[in-house]
Amino acid sequence: MRAPILGERVRLLEPLAATGRLALTAYALQLIILRGLTDAFLQGGRDDHWWVLVLTLALIVTSCTLWDRWLGQGPLERLLRVHIPLFRRTRPAAASPRR
Secondary structure (H helix, E strand, O other): OOOOOHHHHHHHOHHHHHHHHOHHHHHHHHHHHHHHHHHHHOOOOOOOOHHHHHHHHHHHHHHHHHHHHHHOOOHHHHHHHHHHHHHOOOOOOOOOOOO
């Protein structure tokens, strides 16, 4: 009898880890998918159907897994990484304590 290897268990969770690494992109993609589904199939109605949840989840996790595997960092995460340093303020020198 063969015991499960920890590496195999971790590999099964890789799609969720990839989605976590691309969290901002996944969130934006979710909004785009939901808008497209509701406009295409629900005439702009509510998106609280079970099949909408399953389809959205499948598309997001699959997209993020493939993007992470082939291209690495997500597009919105890359955009933030490039532009955030431009907005950082330099901290003023700490004032000496008053006596």
